[in-house]
Amino acid sequence: MLTAKIEVSELKEMILSSVSSVSSKKEIIDRLNVFPVPDGDTGRNLSLTLSVIGDKLEEKSYQSMDELANDLEESALMGATGNVGMLLAQFFGGFCSVIRGNGGVTPELLVKGMMEGSRSAYHAFTDPKEGTALTVLREMASGASESLEENKNPVEVLKDAWLNGKQALRKTRDMLPELRRAGVVDAGGLGVLCMVEGWLKALGEQPDQEDFSQAKPAYPKSSINFRYCTECLLKSRADSNGIKEAMRGKGDCLLVAGEKGFVKVHLHTNDPSDVITTCKQWGKLKKVKIDDMKKMHQELLFKDDLNGQDFC
Template sequence: MITHTMNQKIHANSKAMSTWLERMVKSLGNHSDRLNAINIFPVADGDTGSNLYLTARSAHDAISKLETENIGELLTMASRAAMESARGNSGTLLAVFMAGLAEPLCGVERITAPVLATALERGKVRAWSALSDPVSGTMLSVMEVVANTARATHRASELEPESKAALVELLDALCIDAEKAVVATENELGQLHEAKIVDAGAVGMLIILDELRGALLGQVIDPDEYSQLHGYGIQDPHIHHDVVHDSGVEVMCTISLDALGAATLRGQLDTIGDSVIMSPVNPTEDGYRWRVHVHVPDAESAMSVIRGIGSPVNISVTDLCTHDG
């Protein structure tokens, strides 16, 4: 996906990670229409591209004026902002993934192959565990593949682990395998196989990882390369218009809970809805501030459950039938 080198110097500091977020926003913005066009899972509402773009923009806006050498601090601030204003399943999972990435990078001032492999593993674990019912053939699959590839590449490498060459080797390997994982989604999910397309969120994740590689290595992504993915040609119709739409609403909110309260809420939401995502945003005196996401037949069914356990804020309710990017 990389076409030419801007310069040969490798950038692996907090400035490079800020550049990554900036590039992520621009690239997701450029690709949002195409991603929306192939968005049919988990809901055929044609907004995955928009949700990823708006969530990434919140992350970048939060750190645009931050001056720090601490990469973990930068990504933590970005991920918390993303979590608070995350849009949809895809945006929420991106925010959770970024929060996971940040954890092993606390106090780190330079990205190396070992630390990136650890961060990708943590991001994968956070994203998979946030969902009550994680599904393969989605952006989760891409996260899992790149985490496994990074770990395997790092362990098998004969290069000095902290060297720039080892970082290049790892980035090259994970982006190649990320693309393979995107291609594989078409045969992992029945809806995608029938429509002969790849998963929109998975493509979004590939774009995000390509931009990470580009930001660290000072390289430019060729956007036309993605057109080779099934269903991703610019002339392709918005296929979700022909898919039967789910009824109901998407409810999102933020709520402070202790561990028992969080487990109780997740269990109750699992009973009344689906696409349940719960992830801690930041610690509080008694537990964590949680971001909650669920699809339910009607908003009040979810809100009554949530209010029975705590005091939600930053509430959003979106109709799954009518919103379209």
């Protein structure tokens, strides 16, 4: 498909296509989930986040890029679930800040949007790790930028971005000790690659996705230091850096994302009530979600043991 720019209607279809692309592979993505916590929910969380976005966009016919960008950014934050969902919300926040005010997404805007999206995703983390979805997003943006030197077609630029992301994903296996021990690539990295695969399919391309369906990681049986994945949605215009400072020492995997008067806080902690109390000091609490990751991990190990047994 040759085009000079991606129109508003096409961008909508790209996002909707990514919903089905990730949903079709969420079980595979879950199976690879060993970092940052081996709780087997990365595919589910990414799929849930994209589904909220898809539900919002599907109900409207957009006449302007601003209207689409506003709904995309807002629904991504409201629907953000887990580490990967928060990362995606920040990515779309950065991406949308670039495409607003334009009649279509040119190759130059696509590159700039992907780079700003990657930068925003990194900024959400207090301790960003390489070998994760962050790496894959950054390398896709880098691949798009390099492609722009030779291509003036957004589809070709996006294809090169995807190919660069695919190469980066393969390398994640050796970038984090947890992934190296388990013998898998990063689950979140595969997830965002599947998302962009969906974008390409909506533009008439059929990228040759690598098959990870046979991967069977060696799940670590070590203890989880912080048991509860705690997420709070606040109605607040507080500075995200201030909230990050207030949350230091209360757990790990801290992410803070916000837009248009709302802030979402994600933290792995042993004391969710303390996190909630602290969040209330920064704004009006609108929603709380708490998952017991230790229980999820034990269920994952049990399922893995069952799969390895012969009941005949």
